[in-house]
Amino acid sequence: MGNKGISVTGLVWGFAFFLLPLHSAYGDVSYSFPEEMKRGSVIGNIAKDLGLEARILSARKARIDTEGNQKRYCDINLTTGDLIVAERIDREGLCGKKASCVLNQELVLENPLELQRISLHVQDINDNYPQFKKDVIKIEIAELSVKGARFLLDEARDADIGQNTVQSYTLEGNNHFILNVNTKSGGRKNADLVLDKELDREQQQEFKLLLTSVDGGSPQRSGTVLIHVTVLDANDNAPLSIF
Structure with missing residues (x-):
């Protein structure tokens, strides 16, 4: 009788084949920019930074997703490849007195499916006045x-x-x-x-x-x-x- 079971080697290769489309081919990208930039302001050109041609973004249904319950603070211009501010970013509201304020977003590409991690390092600006508790x-x-x-x-x-x-x-x-x-x-x-x-x-x-x-x-x-x-x-x- 022939062996109808699945070999361990076959399982490993099958699992690797399943994960292959999710592999990040270009590496993560990070940007540092000041808080409170206006909606639509350009953070950087993510297509250029990841070595992608801007013209393929629309065909591959490029979009920005968030990690966890975070808001989608940035978006992508499918024509130019620019990463732009989508929501007001208030550093104090997000990170308080922490020395580092990093927001994690993801660029999702389809056909084949690829995920690119985007780290947004939000820099403090002097937008608050010193205040005393009492008058x-x-x-x-x-x-x-x-x-x-x-x-x-x-x-x-x-x-x-x-x-x-x-x-x-x-x-x-x-x-x-x-x-x-x-x-x-x-x-x-x-x-x-x-x-x-x-x-x-x-x-x-x-x-x-x-x-x-x-x-x-x-x-x-x-x-x-x-x-x-x-x-x-x-x-x-x-x-x-x-x-």
Whole structure:
């Protein structure tokens, strides 16, 4: 009786033959471009970069697919082979504070079926302003506080990353306070209000100071907050005799 089973070798070759049409013949391609480009903006010419002739794209029903549940952020011009922006790309909304923001898409070609992976590296632009949590920072300082006393101020936050986030703070000129700027882990910066000259409530009961945070982007963007300092009274004056 002849052997009617399928040999292991036959299975391997059959499996390889099935996968062959899915093989990526040209290699993956990646593009780096800034976020918030307008719809229709050209990212690159994917036909040229993959060694394809633009004229065959339509015949092979070229299209862009996504991985997982991602949106289709780019599309392909079947006439020119250009890869174009299809959806608004907001880096902060997609990747938050991550140093790298990569979107994976696929170019699908039929007859024969081929898949080409496309990696979109989205670069940050300076499109956010530094912001404080509150409009006013209220601080109470005892009248007898010594020179050098420090008071921690609320940190300004910026949704951008790297050089485009908060880089410095400034305080409007006054005779009693200066700023001390601190760099925290990850490069974040905050500031302390430092008493540079002793207070006298009898002379001035409150101060209104303007704190400004500035990022390092181009053009630079800034945010401001009002610091309202109330000087608390101390029993530092002896009663005066009226006689």
